[in-house]
Amino acid sequence: MPFKIIASQCTSCSACEPECPNVAIREKGGTFVIDPKKCTECLGHFDEPQCVAVCPVDNTCVIDTSLPRYQAPA
Amino acid sequence: MDVSAQHDASSNGNVADVGEIMQAIAEHKGCGTTGGSGKASCGSQAGQGDLPTEIWEKVKNHPCYSEEAHHHYARMHVAVAPACNIQCNYCNRKYDCANESRPGVVSEKLTPEQAAKKVLAVASTIPQMTVLGIAGPGDPLANPEKTFKTFELISKTAPDIKLCLSTNGLTLPDHVDTIARFNVDHVTITINMVDPEIGAQIYPWIFYKHKRYTGYEAAKILTDRQLQGLEMLTERGILCKINSVMIPGINDQHLVEVNRAVKSRGAFLHNIMPLISSPEHGTVFGLNGQRGPSAQELKALQDSCEGEMNMMRHCRQCRADAVGLLGEDRSAEFTTEKIMAMEVKYDAETRKAYQEKVEEERIAKVAAKQEELAELAGASSDIKVLAAVATKGSGLINEHFGHAKEFQVYELSTAGAKFVGHRRVDLYCQGGYGEEDSLETIIRAINDCHAVFVAKIGGCPKGDLIKAGIEPVDQYAHEFIEKSAIAWFKAYLDKINNGEIEHVERGDAAIRQGALISAA
Numbered sequence: 222m223p224f225k226i227i228a229s230q231c232t233s234c235s236a237c238e239p240e241c242p243n244v245a246i247r248e249k250g251g252t253f254v255i256d257p258k259k260c261t262e263c264l265g266h267f268d269e270p271q272c273v274a275v276c277p278v279d280n281t282c283v284i285d286t287s288l289p290r291y292q293a294p295a
Numbered sequence: 296m297d298v299s300a301q302h303d304a305s306s307n308g309n310v311a312d313v314g315e316i317m318q319a320i321a322e323h324k325g326c327g328t329t330g331g332s333g334k335a336s337c338g339s340q341a342g343q344g345d346l347p348t349e350i351w352e353k354v355k356n357h358p359c360y361s362e363e364a365h366h367h368y369a370r371m372h373v374a375v376a377p378a379c380n381i382q383c384n385y386c387n388r389k390y391d392c393a394n395e396s397r398p399g400v401v402s403e404k405l406t407p408e409q410a411a412k413k414v415l416a417v418a419s420t421i422p423q424m425t426v427l428g429i430a431g432p433g434d435p436l437a438n439p440e441k442t443f444k445t446f447e448l449i450s451k452t453a454p455d456i457k458l459c460l461s462t463n464g465l466t467l468p469d470h471v472d473t474i475a476r477f478n479v480d481h482v483t484i485t486i487n488m489v490d491p492e493i494g495a496q497i498y499p500w501i502f503y504k505h506k507r508y509t510g511y512e513a514a515k516i517l518t519d520r521q522l523q524g525l526e527m528l529t530e531r532g533i534l535c536k537i538n539s540v541m542i543p544g545i546n547d548q549h550l551v552e553v554n555r556a557v558k559s560r561g562a563f564l565h566n567i568m569p570l571i572s573s574p575e576h577g578t579v580f581g582l583n584g585q586r587g588p589s590a591q592e593l594k595a596l597q598d599s600c601e602g603e604m605n606m607m608r609h610c611r612q613c614r615a616d617a618v619g620l621l622g623e624d625r626s627a628e629f630t631t632e633k634i635m636a637m638e639v640k641y642d643a644e645t646r647k648a649y650q651e652k653v654e655e656e657r658i659a660k661v662a663a664k665q666e667e668l669a670e671l672a673g674a675s676s677d678i679k680v681l682a683a684v685a686t687k688g689s690g691l692i693n694e695h696f697g698h699a700k701e702f703q704v705y706e707l708s709t710a711g712a713k714f715v716g717h718r719r720v721d722l723y724c725q726g727g728y729g730e731e732d733s734l735e736t737i738i739r740a741i742n743d744c745h746a747v748f749v750a751k752i753g754g755c756p757k758g759d760l761i762k763a764g765i766e767p768v769d770q771y772a773h774e775f776i777e778k779s780a781i782a783w784f785k786a787y788l789d790k791i792n793n794g795e796i797e798h799v800e801r802g803d804a805a806i807r808q809g810a811l812i813s814a815a
Contacts, residue, residue: 232388233404234433236378240505267505274507277382 223260225285228252230278240271262291356425362609365621366690367653370426373410374616375441379433381501384579411448415641416634422649430461431615446477467524475531483536489556491515529561536564541588554600566607569593569806590804608716660690663778679708680745696752707784712777738763743804
């Protein structure tokens with residue numbers, strides 16, 4: 222399950238974009254979105270998901286439960 | 296002094312009174328026991344004064360670093376830095392309203408290229424615009440690429456414009472060399488504490504080296520990085536201003552210690568600002584009812600920190616996209632849509648000629664003040680009074696009472712007229728008729744003043760001001776502020792001496808919160 226950004230809460234501050242180790246975040250229609258194909262939940266990179274840690278609005282970068290959990294390559 | 300005990304004593308909403316602050320000051324040697332008539336605020340009021348020439352050259356046309364310059368020169372901020380790396384309890388960047396005037400708020404963010412174009416457009420329209428600052432709406436150094444790209448573009452196209460930035464300091468030590476390379480010669484660091492226990496009540500978290508820190512640990516990292524950054528800047532001869540938000544019951548008394556800490560590390564100027572916290576801003580402090588200081592609480596703290604160190608008292612806590620003289624905001628004239636359509640020709644010669652004219656004005660103003668001061672020589676009195684002034688700039692009493700968006704406040708004594716602050720007020724005159732409620736707001740805002748100097752005033756507000764004990768003075772319309780204020784004060788003393796009137800102390804005044812134009 223990758224992370225997603227709840228658009229209605231996004232302030233469009235862009236803080237998450239450069240922090241993402243997978244370059245999975247970009248601006249789209251005034252707010253930021255995470256490409257679920259690229260998101261690795263920061264596993265193997267950092268102790269905590271960077272978008273969650275830097276986002277100024279709590280509960281805005283959240284796990285997208287509609288998608289399967291990220292699988293680290295074997 | 297036990298800081299945590301101080302905090303416990305004052306956190307129950309019954310906040311540090313002036314006496315307690317003065318008590319803290321008494322133990323704080325070298326910083327501001329002289330209060331009122333000591334060191335001139337912000338650089339020197341009467342020109343270069345005791346400032347070394349190289350510093351005077353840096354500040355003389357910087358409205359934020361020189362109180363005297365702010366009557367004549369304008370600044371602009373470009374909002375190229377939306378991201379931030381810390382969270383402050385007094386800040387909510389989601390809020391965006393064109394009528395809202397406080398840091399962290401902008402109407403639109405810009406790319407560095409748009410910002411560079413905007414600077415040229417403004418510089419061509421407002422020739423007294425001498426300073427370009429990057430102050431957010433997030434933290435400029437949390438957006439280093441955008442910030443430095445903007446500086447690079449502007450230093451190429453408009454090399455006469457001074458560059459400055461304002462940061463929370465968390466990543467400052469990493470960028471000091473780059474700052475020096477771009478000839479940024481003014482940096483502002485917001486330092487609200489040097490004690491992490493206090494910091495934990497102001498900063499819920501920071502994001503540092505890929506990790507979110509909270510509580511004491513977060514505040515400890517932040518204060519260490521801020522002070523290290525300050526030391527590194529002053530070592531390189533870069534002028535540093537320290538901004539501190541005065542939060543009654545949390546850091547009000549502690550700011551005396553902050554003042555000492557930054558002074559010992561070479562900061563040039565300390566700017567203590569009142570907390571802005573209305574519930575409608577949606578900040579943590581706004582929502583939990585944390586109040587801001589009153590005008591007299593703020594002044595007492597500023598007076599007490601004034602000694603060896605210059606205090607800034609003319610800060611308007613402006614937006615991250617403000618344009619114009621301090622106290623005015625012309626950002627609406629320069630939206631991205633408008634500037635992209637503008638034909639911009641950068642004419643350095645015209646700007647220079649205009650600024651030379653401004654210097655002449657300025658010298659005339661200082662000369663007028665000196666003349667009037669000579670008249671006061673020999674007079675001796677302990678009386679100090681505050682006077683409010685309606686001005687549009689240039690150091691003149693040139694604003695109608697009903698059109699004033701703010702009043703500048705001068706402290707008058709036999710030592711002369713000293714700028715000690717300003718008071719924002721609601722627009723009293725809306726659509727050509729006076730509004731009673733707004734008049735009450737103005738009286739509350741300048742209630743500690745004995746007189747209000749205006750270019751013009753209607754009969755009705757005149758009567759109400761007199762009833763409130765504030766003398767409306769329109770006889771000095773379009774004359775120099777300081778010269779007029781000193782002349783008025785001299786007459787005031789004369790009237791007291793010959794028994795015509797009796798001197799009475801005034802009460803406290805309120806610091807205005809909320810949107811700039813609430814009556815609209």
